[in-house]
Amino acid sequence: MKIYEKIFARLEELHMSQTELSRRTGIATSTISDWRKKQINPQADKLVSICKALDMTLVELLSDEENAEQTATNDYITDENYMIELYRRSDTESRRRMISYLALLDVCKQINDSARSKKQQRNVSVIQDIDGNNIVVINDIRFKGKRSIDWKEVRAYLKKYVGDFYKVASTGDVIYIGDDLPSEYSGSKYTHSIKGTNAKAKANAVQGIPEMIEIAVGKHFRENKESKHWRNAMYGWYRYDSRFAIPVYRDDEEVERYNIFHASLIVRYSEDGKLYLYDVIDIKKETSNPIEP
Incomplete structure (x- = not known):
């Protein structure tokens, strides 16, 4: 499959x-359209942004599965002397392309390093209970308000997700994070109605939103009956069930246990045909045994 074919196949998969x-x-949209019409591949300097937009790695976009194994066995590809000699024997245009490609690899490394750093900063993992059901374990308490949560800080944290999208493993649905989530999540009627443990749980659940979407189950639909949402939820609403756990600390600041919570993900089906996370509600602590550290 050619590069442009992979791009359009991925667009269909993501409903993008x-x-x-x-x-x-x-x-430009005309340029994207030309890839298919003229059966041409994008320019090399566009590949990184395309991969980022489509949530693909450069290897996935460029590799030929039939030749990948053979390429991996060719040691000369990674031989420094061979690469230097190849550069010396190349004409000016070929040298320019080689330098551009190396610069592209450096950008890819920066993106991968950034992604790993972002994941590590969140300190989140997914485990299964004895029944095989998934739980998103959030290992840090980021929002620790003694009397009340500073929801402005929560809103600021959520803004880093805007523009991202995640796939629900159980259904294949792709759920986007729109620019309305930070304000709704931190300022909805439900958010203002909860106090204490549930408020702390919702605030800290933001760290595990990507994984909470990925493990979501129990999809339910209802029509939109509110005029104010006639556009952003034109085709109705979906509700998914998800679970997460946050730590409880002893006086010596060591983790005593993890309390497990159930939550409902509210997703709007927008006029653009996409699903967007709108809020997380109905947060309830489960009465079953907590997770021991």
Whole structure:
């Protein structure tokens, strides 16, 4: 499969339009359309932004599965002397392309390092209970308000997710994070109605939102009956069930246990045909045995 074919196959898989890809990458829609019409591949300097927009690695986009194993066995590809000699024997245009490719590899490394750092900063994992049901374990308490949660800080934290998207493993649904989530999550009527343990749980659950979407189950639909949502939830609402756990500390600041919570993910089905996370509600501590550290 050629590169442009992989791109359009991925667009279909994500239910993403060419217009959305253009918005995410800065590439003109006419250029994207030409890839298919003229059966041409994108320029090399566009590949990183395309991979980021489509949540693909550069290897996934560029590799030929039939030749991948053979390429891996060719030791000369990674031989420094061979690469230097190849550069010396190349003409000016070929040298320019080689330098551009190496610069592209450096950008890819920076993106991968950033992604790993982001994951490590969240300190989140997924485990299964004795019944095989998934739980998102959030290992740090980031929002520790003694009397009340500073929801402005929660809103600021949520903004880093805007533009991302995650796939629900049980259904294959792709759920996007729109720019309305930070305000709704931190300022909804439900948020203002909860106190104490549940408020602390919702605030800290933001760290595990990607994983909470991925493990979600129990999808339910209801029509939109509110006029204020006639556009952003034109095709109705979905509700998914998810679970997460947060630590409880002893006086010596060591983890005593993890309390498990159930939550409902509220997802709007927008006029653009995409699903967007709108809020997380109905947060309830489970009465079953907590997780021991």
